[in-house]
Amino acid sequence: MKTSIYFIFISLLISSNYVIDSDYGSMILDGELYETPFLGGFNKPKVQWIDWNNDGDDELFLLDEDGSIKLFDISIYENSYNLVETNLFGISNISWFYIGDFDLDEEYEIVTQDPNDINQMLLYDIINDNLIEIGSLYDSSLNPVESDGAMIPTFCDIDNDNDLDFFTGNMIGTITYYENTGMIENYPSYELITNFWEEIYIVGPSQSRHGASAITFIDIDNDNDYDLSWGDYYQQSLYIVFNQGSASEPNMDNMNIVTEFPPNNPISTAGLNMPTFSDIDQDGDNDLFVTVLSGAYGYQLKSNFYFFENDANQSSDYILQTSDFIKTLDLLSDVTPALVDINNDDKIDLFIGTDFDPTDFPWTGKINYFSNSGDDNSSENSWTLLENNFIEQDLGNNLAIDFSDIDGDEDQDLFVGNYNGVVQFFENIGDVNNPEFIFIENILDIDLSGYSIPRLIDIDDDSDDDLFIGQLNGNISFYENTGTLSSYNFSFVSDNFENINVGNRSAPEFVDMDNDGDFDLIIGSQYEGLYYYKNDGNNNSYNFQYNENIDFPFLGLNTVPACLNNREILVGISTGGLYYLSACGHPDINNDSFINVIDAILIVNFIIDQSVEDYLECSYDLNNDNVINVIDIIYLINLILN
Numbered sequence: 001m002k003t004s005i006y007f008i009f010i011s012l013l014i015s016s017n018y019v020i021d022s023d024y025g026s027m028i029l030d031g032e033l034y035e036t037p038f039l040g041g042f043n044k045p046k047v048q049w050i051d052w053n054n055d056g057d058d059e060l061f062l063l064d065e066d067g068s069i070k071l072f073d074i075s076i077y078e079n080s081y082n083l084v085e086t087n088l089f090g091i092s093n094i095s096w097f098y099i100g101d102f103d104l105d106e107e108y109e110i111v112t113q114d115p116n117d118i119n120q121m122l123l124y125d126i127i128n129d130n131l132i133e134i135g136s137l138y139d140s141s142l143n144p145v146e147s148d149g150a151m152i153p154t155f156c157d158i159d160n161d162n163d164l165d166f167f168t169g170n171m172i173g174t175i176t177y178y179e180n181t182g183m184i185e186n187y188p189s190y191e192l193i194t195n196f197w198e199e200i201y202i203v204g205p206s207q208s209r210h211g212a213s214a215i216t217f218i219d220i221d222n223d224n225d226y227d228l229s230w231g232d233y234y235q236q237s238l239y240i241v242f243n244q245g246s247a248s249e250p251n252m253d254n255m256n257i258v259t260e261f262p263p264n265n266p267i268s269t270a271g272l273n274m275p276t277f278s279d280i281d282q283d284g285d286n287d288l289f290v291t292v293l294s295g296a297y298g299y300q301l302k303s304n305f306y307f308f309e310n311d312a313n314q315s316s317d318y319i320l321q322t323s324d325f326i327k328t329l330d331l332l333s334d335v336t337p338a339l340v341d342i343n344n345d346d347k348i349d350l351f352i353g354t355d356f357d358p359t360d361f362p363w364t365g366k367i368n369y370f371s372n373s374g375d376d377n378s379s380e381n382s383w384t385l386l387e388n389n390f391i392e393q394d395l396g397n398n399l400a401i402d403f404s405d406i407d408g409d410e411d412q413d414l415f416v417g418n419y420n421g422v423v424q425f426f427e428n429i430g431d432v433n434n435p436e437f438i439f440i441e442n443i444l445d446i447d448l449s450g451y452s453i454p455r456l457i458d459i460d461d462d463s464d465d466d467l468f469i470g471q472l473n474g475n476i477s478f479y480e481n482t483g484t485l486s487s488y489n490f491s492f493v494s495d496n497f498e499n500i501n502v503g504n505r506s507a508p509e510f511v512d513m514d515n516d517g518d519f520d521l522i523i524g525s526q527y528e529g530l531y532y533y534k535n536d537g538n539n540n541s542y543n544f545q546y547n548e549n550i551d552f553p554f555l556g557l558n559t560v561p562a563c564l565n566n567r568e569i570l571v572g573i574s575t576g577g578l579y580y581l582s583a584c585g586h587p588d589i590n591n592d593s594f595i596n597v598i599d600a601i602l603i604v605n606f607i608i609d610q611s612v613e614d615y616l617e618c619s620y621d622l623n624n625d626n627v628i629n630v631i632d633i634i635y636l637i638n639l640i641l642n
Contacts (some may be wrong), residue, residue: 010517017551018569018581022083025580027329027370028384036081037383038570040556041330041577045291046152046214049278050099050108051080058278061082064575067115068555072326074539075126076280081326086579089124089131089553096152102188111137111155118149123188137166145178145190150295152214152274156226160248162466167217169230173202173210198252200241204234204296214274214293218286228252229261231273233295237266260307262288262318269304274440286311288318289325301576302330306501328577332356332367333571336400336453336507337562340412344432347372348564350383351390351574353399353416365399365418367391381564391437396420400507400560404456404465408486411435415444415467417452423469427593444490449473453560456509457519464488466498470506474525478606498544502531507560514548515566515588518542524559524571555579567619585620587636600636603628 002528020038026038043065049058052071060072071085091097093115102109102123114120114136126129137145145166147153153168166178177197178190203210211233217226220240223248230239240258245251260266267273272295277286292304305325308318311394324330334355342349352369356363367390370383396418403412407427414437423446430436446452450472456465460480467479476497482561483489500506500523506620507524514520514534521533521544532550537543557574564570567583589599603620607628 005518010148017584018553018555019584020083020086020555021580021582022081024582026382028373028382029329030385034329035079036327037329038578039081039326039328040086040579040582041302041328041332041335041631042291042305042326043099043333043575044293044307046096046274046293047276047289048097048099048260049276049280049289050439052108057282058280061097061099063094063097066574067091067095067556068556069097071151074280074326081328083175084144086556089126089129091131095149095184095312098153098155100155100162103183103186104163109134113147113149119146120144121147124598134187137188139178139190139192140181143192145192147176148212150212152212154215154217156217158217158250160224160246163188166367167215169213170195171211175200189636191225198241198254200228200252200254200257202230202232202235202257203237204232210234211295212272212293216277218275218277225250226527229275231275231293233272235259235273236268236271236297237261237275238290252486258560262320263564264317265308265320267306267308269306269318270297270300280307281309283310301332309598327353330576332358332557332576333461334398334574335576337558337572337577338396338401338403339562339564339570339577340403341372342369342403342412342435347374348381350570351401351403352379352578353401354576355398355419357388362394363397364394367395367399367401367416375640391416391426393439395424396422397450400451400453400470402454402456402457405479406456406488407482413437415454415456416548417454417469421448421450421452421471423448423452423454423467446477446479446559448495449475451505453507455508455510458528459510459542460520466490468508470508470511470523474501474503474506476500476508476523498533498542500533503528505558507558509561509563509569511563511566520544522561522563522569524561526558529554529559530571532563534602552581583619584621587639589619590621595636595639597640600633600640603636607633 020295027034045292046063048061052059062070068573069088071088073084074081078638094113097112099108099110107320108126110124111121114122123134149311151169155164158165159508165180168176175197176195177193179193181189181191214231216229220227225243228241233603238261240261242253243250244253271290272293276289276293280287287310288308290306294300294301303323304350306323307321307325309321311317331354336353338351339348349372352368354365357366368389369384369390372381374382398419400417402415406413411428411432413428416424423444425440425443426437427440428435448471453470459466464481464485466481469477477495478493478497479490480493482491502523504526509522511517520535523531531551532547533544534547535542560572562570569581571579587595589602606620622635
C-alpha cells in the first residue's frame, strides 16, 4: 500500500496545470497605476462584442497577430478586465472571425477564415465550448463564398428577413454582397448578388488609393436600419455611409459619404481602423470602439484600442474616453523578461528587453527596469518603472537579458543578446546595493543564428554559472564555464544542447520544477508556446527529457519565460506584453520543498477565508475538480501520512 501511495505522491510533484492570472500584481508606469499589467499587450486587435453568457452585458472576443481568439469578461464599472481564454475553441492561423446564429437555432455558430485557403471561410457549430466543423460556405451552384484574405468582412441581416447576409470589401474600393437565401438541410446558402453593392466606391485620401478594409454595420442615426462604418488601409479616420432606405430595403447614400468620424472628435491613427459597437456602459445606446490594425500611415502597436462613449443625452455624440481601453503593459512587440534582486533589498526586480523603441533614432531595443515596490508583508509583487533605457547605448534590436554574479564579487553582472545573434557582456563595477555597468569587449566571441537569448545557471554544480543561449534555429547553445568563481572562462560545448529543438526562436529558462535539487528546463518558442524538459539526472549530471505532465496554456507567438519560482512564471510574447502563470494542483502549498501539516493548514485557512493567497487559488485544488473543499485537505493528509 505504501508503494502505491508513493507513486501517487511523485506524480503530484511533477504534474501541474498552469493558468493565466490576469489579476495578479500591479505596475506603476510613468506615475500611472496599472492594476492588470499582465494581459499580453495588443498589436492588431480584431474584435467582436457578444453577450456570450447571457448576463445582460457584452463579452469581448479579440483576435490578434497570433491567429487565436481571446475572450475577455469586462466590467467598466468595476474596472475589471478578466482574461478568460487565450485560445478560445482551439482555433489558430486565422485573420478574421464572426460569431452569430447562422442556422437560426437561437445558439451561436462561428465563421472563420479558412486557414488552408485564406480567401474562403469555414462554418463551425459550437457545442459546450467545443467546435464541430460544418464546412465551407457555398452558393447554390456550389461555388465557395469568397473574401480577399486582406479584408475583415462582416455579416448583417441587411434585408430584415432574419438571417445573416455576407459583406466583404474589395481592393478596388467596392463591396461584395452575398445574400443569405435560406437554409438547406440546416445549412445557410448564399447567392452572389453584386461586387459593387449600392455603388459604394471608397477612395482613400493618400494618393487617392484604396486598400484593405474592415467593415461593420450598425444603426448609427437611430432610424431602425443599418448604416455602414468602414475602416480603410488608406484612411486615418472612419468612413460612414448612411442608409436612407429602410430595414428591409437599404438605400445607401453613396454621394455623401462621411470621411471623418466621430463628427465632433474624429479619430486619426496609422490607418485601417476597425469599428465595432457595444453598449458597454449599459445606458441604452451603442458606444464606439476602434481598434487600429495599422495601415498606410505606419504602425500603431500600442494606444490602439479606442473607446468613444455615446452620450445618451445627444444622439450619436461620441466622446473619446481612452485610446487604451484595456490598460495593460505594452512595450510594442517581442519582449523578454528577466528577474533578479538587483539592489539587494530581498525583492525580485523585473527587467524587460524590447524589440525596438521609436522614441529615439535609430529604432533600437531598450532595457526597461522595474523596481519591486511590493509590500514586505504581501506575497504579491508590485513593480515600478524606474528606467526605460537602463543601458544607454545602442545594443541592437530584440534585446534579451540575464544576470549573473559571474566574477564572484557579490553583485549581478549583465548579459545581453540581440537580433543578430550576438551576446554582449556588461560588468557591474558598482556594489551589491548600487549597480553600475560597463561594457567589456572581447569577452564573449558569440554570434549565433539570431535572436540570442542568454540564460546563466550552474548546471554542473561546480560553483560557477554556465551559459546557455536560445536562438533563431530552435537549438540551445551551451558554453561551459571552465574558469573559477572569480575568473570566468566560457568554453563552447554544443550548439544543440541535449538535442533539444523547438522549431524557431528557442528561449530557455532553468528552474527546479519538481523540487528534486536539480535544474529542469522550460523553453519558449516562436509558434508552439512553452515546452517542459524534466532533468532526470542529478545536480551535477544532467539528463533532460521532454515531459508532457506540465500543461501550459497557449499564450501567443515568441514566448519567453522567466520564473519567479517553480510555480510562478512571467512570459513575454510578440504583442509587447507579459502573462503571469500560476501552477494549479500543487501539494507544496507554501513552496518550501516539504509537504506537511503547514500545507494542510493553508488549505483550511483558504476555505475559511478565501482572501488568503487568492492569487494562487488554483494551487489549493489538489484533485483538480475546480472546487476547494475538505476533499483537498483529506487528499493532502493522505499524502503526508503515507
